[in-house]
Amino acid sequence: MEDENTLIAENSTLNDHFNGELSELSSRVFLDRVGEVNFSLNSTGLSWKPADSQIDDKSSCIGRKYHIESAAEIKFSDVYAAESADWGSICQSTRCCFMHQDSEMYLFVVHAMQRSKAKASLWHLAEYTFGHSDQLVCKLIVNKIKSYLAKQIGRPKSLLVFVNPKSGKGNSQNVWGVVAPIFSRAKVRTQVTVTERAGHAFDLVSSMTNRELISFDGIVAVGGDGLFNEILNGLLSSRFKTKYPPVPPDFMASPGEESSASVPYPSEINAGIEDGVCSTADEDVEFSFPHERFRFGLIPAGSTDAIVICTTGVRDPITSALHIVLGKRIGLDIAQVVKWKTTMNSDIEPSVHYTASFVGYGFYGDVITESEKYRWMGPKRYDFAGTKVFLRHSSYEVELSYLDVKSKNTDPDSKDDDLIGGVESSQGLKRKCERIICRTNCKVCNTPYTGMMKSKWLKTRGNFLSVGAAVMSCRNERAPDGLVADAHLADGLLHLILVKNCSHALYLWHLTHLAKKGGSPLDFKFVEHYKTPAFAFTSYGKEGVWNLDGEILRAHKLSAQVFRGLISLFANGPEV
The missing domain is CATH 3.40.50.10330 (Probable inorganic polyphosphate/atp-NAD kinase; domain 1)
Known part of the structure; x- marks a missing residue:
């Protein structure tokens, strides 16, 4: 750290080189591959534009990885580093560097992010090299940028x-x-x-x-x-x-018996976070x-x-x-998954697991089980295993109970009584997906719950090819829109997707829609789709195999509950 006398001396020199107050600085410097520019710096960011003697020529040097604009403005929220680079060469030409207009001077470098022009969500590294004949000027600019970055x-x-x-x-x-x-x-x-x-x-x-x-x-x-x-x-x-996820009253009972198990009430949804436990x-x-x-x-x-x-x-x-x-920063829903029984005849020994993306049964569980035999194939094993499981075309008899939740809107002028966090609840299960995509500064994820919740358990039973529970859209290269295009990152809901037993051709049709951009994989009569904060599952086969984020989970009885925004990620959401 410099002592007080050194800082006073530096500030005095700073006034000699810069115009204006220390909170807003400006000076003429050289920008590599552009030439002399008027450089400005204030509390929000830095900017430059060509000096009067410069021609605004956007031609670039051969071999550069990215284009440096002759004039630009960069916010400090997009800058992640600044550093002195000692003595070096600056290309002073706005034209090709083969013009040999290089000069030696003291350098400093600003590192920032730059959005791709083709896709806003894709960020590139941007590096801007500046030069000045006075080393102190470079040092003071770098120190000032660092002081602003420290306040981010x-x-x-x-x-x-x-x-x-x-x-x-x-x-x-x-x-x-x-x-x-x-x-x-x-x-x-x-x-x-x-x-x-x-x-x-x-x-x-x-x-x-x-x-x-x-x-x-x-x-x-x-x-x-x-x-x-x-x-x-x-x-x-x-x-x-926190407490175990809520389950329906008869969940712990064997067929034909009444349940005597003590289970949480539906009103305890998200109570863990709100009550500070x-x-x-x-x-x-x-x-x-x-x-x-x-x-x-x-x-x-x-x-x-x-x-x-x-x-x-x-x-x-x-x-x-x-x-x-x-x-x-972005909030992320987390589902707490409880395995109550491994097989139909096993004792109740609950074990707790967590997922941020997906848990699936039937086709999904069979694929992950089959793929374990072919780990030597790398990622291609999933395609190979998926083909084998598809041809096998196994269906499973299961029963699912899901919590249908309504939120009592606090706005007296509103006629909508079934909104959760600003999105449609599981009431109206067969409605077509509105495709309100989750994105940066998502209004759905940032909208709080609107009043007290009312809930009831609904039930469905049948033979299904697959059961999926998606916390997020689960987009990937094989499913560009994901399993559910309008799933959100922090709305407190998961999406149950149940594919009933159907012909090979119909199931292939469904999978084809999953694999293409703009498909409608949920708009089939043999597909059930429910939005819910909690569900409970019982298999009527010998055992159940689940795919929990790529890991095998064997569960005959299973329940899950979503905790809204339980964790935070270093992310901003897709810039759609």
Whole structure:
């Protein structure tokens, strides 16, 4: 740290070089591959435009990775680093660098994000190199930018990073090598662990004390949805203390018997968060949910990366890294899944699991079970296993109870009495999807519940090819719109999708609609779709196999409940 006399001297020199007050600075500097520009800096960002002697020529040097505009304005919310670069060369021409108009001077570099012109959700690295003959000017500009960046709210300082070397195609370590410099430039400390086995990240996170955990601003998973799910369960299983999900009164009874089990009432939906019982403490340090500071980050390197696609809009490691270092935040619903019985005749031994994306039975469970035999094939094993399961065409007799919830609107002028968080409830189950897509600053996710909830259990039973429960849309490269195009990230609802037993041709038709952009996979008579905050499931077969975020979960009786916005991600939502 400079002493007071040094700071006074620097500020005096600053006034000699800049026009105006210290809160708004301007000077002539040179921008690499553009030329001399009028550079301005204030509390919101920086900007430049060509000096009077410069021609506004947008031609670029051969070989540059991105185009530098002759005039631009960049907000500090899009800047993640600034650094001095000592003495170096600046290309002063607005034309090709082969004009040999290079000059030697002192340099400083500003690092920022730049949205792709083709797709707004795709973010690129932008690097702007400036030069000046006076080293002190460069130093003072960099220090001023750093002081403004330090005032940006929510940016992480320290992160716990897990890298799964076996995720996807096995290139997670290479992916981390590509994005790690972004964290270094942003001065974010990273404690990196390369996992050595399944459950490694779960064990480390679940065994950490609250004091150890809150020394970090968040946890970053470099891998697929499976690694994220493992870390999520490691955190919640040891800290999230709440009651089991609500189930219908007869859920615990055997066929023909009356239930004597004590179960939560439907009114306890989301009570854990609202009543403050979702926290635990050790060493006098509390870790509550949702946490005001702690967030999860996910850098894609998996087989499908559905969570990343749903929360950032793209499957791109650079974009995800920029979301993290820039301190973006979005709430995410989490479903608490309870396995009550493994088989029809087993004892009731509830075990709790958590998911942020999807849990599926029937076709989905069979595919994940079959794919385990072909792990050596990598991600292609899912296509191979899916084809085998499709040809097998197995159906399962199940019973599902789902909680139909209405919200009493507090607006006396409103005639709509079945809104939850601003979206349609499960009343009117066969209505066509309105496709209100979840996006950045989503109004649905940001709308609070409107009054007291009224609820009742509804039931459906039959032979189904598949049962799916989606917390989010679950977009991926095989299903560009996801399982449910209008599913939201933080509305407190999950989507039950039940596909009744039908012919091979009809089921293929349904799957074809899932696989194409703009398809309507829910608009079939053999497909049932329910929006609900909780459901309960009973299989009438020997056992049930579920796919829980790519992991096998055997459950004959199962229930689930959604907790609205339980965790936060370093993400901004898709820029649709």
